[in-house]
Amino acid sequence: MPHTPAQPVRLGANYTPTRGWFHHWLDFDLDEVRRDLDSLAALGLDHVRVFALWPVFQPNRALVRPRAVEQLGQMVDAAAECGLDVAVDALQGHLSSFDFVPSWLRTWHRRNMFTDPEAVQGEVHYLETLAVSLADRPNFLGLTLGNEVNQFSDRPHPDPDPCTHTEAGAWLDQLLAACERAAPGRNHTHSEYDAVWFQDGHPFTPAHASRVGRMTTVHSWVFNGAAQRHGHDGTGTVHLAEYLLELSKAWALDPRRPVWLQEVGAPAPLVPAEHAAAFTEATIANALTCADLYGITWWCSHDVSRSLADFPELEYGLGLLTADREVKPAGRAVADVVARLRQEPPRPVHRSTALVLDAGDEDTAPRRSVCAPGGEYFDAWMRLASRGLRPAVVLAGRAHDPDHLAARGITELLHPSDTR
Incomplete structure (x- = not known):
């Protein structure tokens, strides 16, 4: 295959407001938002991913609040003023262990968000409203349907909205089509947490992730067993993001499909604070070896204020900056990467050797747990990585x-048994 020149890779952050976290939509302060965005632009980042809080924006199935939509537009415009492009997530959905689902889907009005026709039409109305409001803004990148909405569809969620993989695919198709109608040509995507890659029987599948939408999104979190098994600086930890990016390509129909590392972070205590910068540098360096990488968006921009209660401990300290907008070691590491990339674009590795993956039927991947940390395939891929190889992934x-x-x-093809 002829060498293709590397494309510029975007580097950005998932925006967590310093004042009130995502509850800031209830007391929106544009000046505070500007200060937050300025602190991110100072790192050299080129984009942010922002999150509309679904119950605040659509408290009734037939009502998308004009004031909330206006404030979202003000945020996107403020980002443009400091040179940042913006991707917007809509169905929030699930954020940092908390669920935010409107009352018209719960308790006395219980409906399945994936399969109830009226609920889906309400979601279409919401997405179209946001997309139309943003479509003419040059720095608007596109909509992601929501943050890891697949967690609502299956265990271990305590109150799931069950669906089949066929129903999940139909839901994705319908909602992404609405985004495209309302804001054509933008990078409209969907995102899942790693059950999509690792959990047998999960209704959202690798085929959905790698074939539906303008690009594939990957969320890489080492608390999924990788860091527990490999330590904060082990091969299976610092290569996890790279592994997931390559894993996604096995299901893609387009060999040049872009892949977006949409979330990746350094969760303490699995990654101790004194090692966060080294983890950040290694993770980004390994991800940059992947071809067709659209961008890397770090989770997250700013720490969660300790004045807010009931977050899991690891969620408080994931920021590139503190809640007072002071740059942390991980933030300096990201800024250094940005500066280097401006001098020299990344050089993706040509992966002529592939490790063969048998996860069963392509559409449903019934044996995808072999890909999870501790699974036969994961361990084989990491054995090769520990030897300095960077394998591609090819389905059996x-x-x-x-x-x-x-x-x-x-x-060249290798099988997991060849790596022992």
Whole structure:
């Protein structure tokens, strides 16, 4: 496969407001938002991912609050003033262990958010309203349907909205089509936490993640067993994001499909604070070896204020900056990466060797747990990485397809048993 010049890789942050966290929508203060965004622009970042709090924006199925939509537009405009592009998440959904779901989907009005026709039409109305309001803003990148909404569909959620993988796919198609109608040509996406890659029987599948929407999004969190098994600086920890990016490509129909590392962070105590900068540098460096990487968006911009109660301990300290907008070591590490990338674009690795993955049927991946930390496939991939190799991932059903292998530049196949 001929070498393709590297494209610029975006570097940004998931925006967590310093005053009131996402509850700031209830007492929106544009001056505070500007100060937050200025502190991120000072790191050299080029974009932020922002989160509309769904019950605040759509408290009734037929009402999307004009004032909330106006304030979102003001935030996007403020970002433009300091040189930041903006991706917007709508169905929030799930954020930092808390669920924010409007009352018209719960208790006396209980409906399934994925399969109830009226509920889905309400979601379509909400997405279209946001998209239309942002469509003419040059720095608007696109909508992500919501943050890790797949966690509502299955265990371990305490009150799930069950659906089949077919219903999940139909829901994604319908909502993304609404985004495209309202704001054509933008990067409209969907995001899932890693059950999509690792949990057998989960209704949202790797095929959904890698084939639906303008690009694939990946959320990489080492508290999923990787850091517990490999330590804060082990191969299985600092290569996790790279692994997930490559894993996603196995299901993609387009060999050049862009992949966005939409969330990645350094959660304490699994990554001790004194090692956060080194973890950040290693994780980003490894991710930058992946071809077709659209961008990296760190979680998160600012620490959660200790004045707020009941967050899991790790959530308070994930910021690149403190809640007082002081740059932390991880923030300095990201700023250093940005400065280097401006001098020299990344050089993705040509991955001519692929490790064959058998997760069962392509559409449903019934044995995808082999990909999880501690699974046979995960361990085999990491053994190769520890030896300095950077393997691609190819599905067993495509391992003997010469056109597929040629399109991806794969010339050598290994199986997990070959790595022992």
